[in-house]
Amino acid sequence: MASLEDHQVRMVRLLRDLGVQPGDPLPTEPQLALKLNMSRQSVREVLCALQALGFVEARQGARRRMRGFDPAVFGQHIGMTLPYDHDSLLEILEMRQALETQFFPAAFQTMSARRLKQLRGLTDAMRARAEEGKTFLDEDEQFHAMLYEGLENRTLSGILSGFWHFFKTASSTITTGKDLPHTAALHAVIVDAIETGDPQLAAHRLDIHFFDVRNRLAHLAEQDIKASPR
Known part of the structure; x- marks a missing residue:
């Protein structure tokens, strides 16, 4: 059947x-x-x-x-249907890292002075919010979307948007308190490397940013396991 x-x-x-x-x-x-x-x-x-x-x-x-295929709707569908747990967060993050690092060399070649200025503005906004103890997930999402805007790849943008929809809903406690200035700085050094015209250095710093988030997620998972009743 x-x-x-x-x-x-x-x-x-x-x-x-x-x-x-x-x-x-x-x-x-x-x-x-x-x-x-x-x-x-x-x-x-x-x-x-x-x-x-x-x-x-x-x-x-x-x-x-x-309506046809809308990558953004497809991505949001993924984001809304996955379970909100640490395993799913780590899997989503691994997929984001794989996609973003794979597409980053091509995206680097499309970088314009206008987009570079916008990226710097977003990192400045992140730092300002961090100094006030406020999270900046919206600016973070805009930053990563801006990195790949020049590729004009609607499917990539839609899938990444779906990942963010899930990530922002499920990870509200990942970046708080003392982590905020550190996370903002990790984005700023990516822009520093792009400004120097060094794609390998920029890609390396993008990877460092992802590994930092993964380490914090793993640490939170360990804390939850220790705190759970036995």
Whole structure:
């Protein structure tokens, strides 16, 4: 028996074969049921699943429309469905580190004076907030997004946005108190290296930043284990 995922693949292929473009109305449920040899109930379940993924959008009193693949929605879906625990945080961080370090050499080549100035402004804002004892997750997200903006890779940006959606929700206590100035400084030295025109040094400092976050996550996990009742 075909699974819901199998039916989703068939539906997406059919819509593409029919030439349905983003913004176009979808065929009616009876039309889709006939073309796919499926019951209307099954068609409705598939459309609801595609709607949850952001591929299809529904409007009250109107036919469903094709939205197409939106990397940001896809990334947010990942971020919202993962469990909020230390293992998931570490896995997400490892994936972020792998993606960002892999794309960083190409991103370095696209760096402009304007973006470099914006990156410096973000690190200054981080330092100012750190001195006040305030966290700066929004500035941190903007900093990393700005690093890769020049690549104009929507899929990369969407996936990283999803990681951040998860990370910001699940890691509100990772960077607090005495860690704040240190974390802000780690971002500033990345910009220092970019300004010198040394891609290897900048990549090395980006890696150091990620390893620092991973060490703090591991330390928090150890504390939770020690604090848990036995």
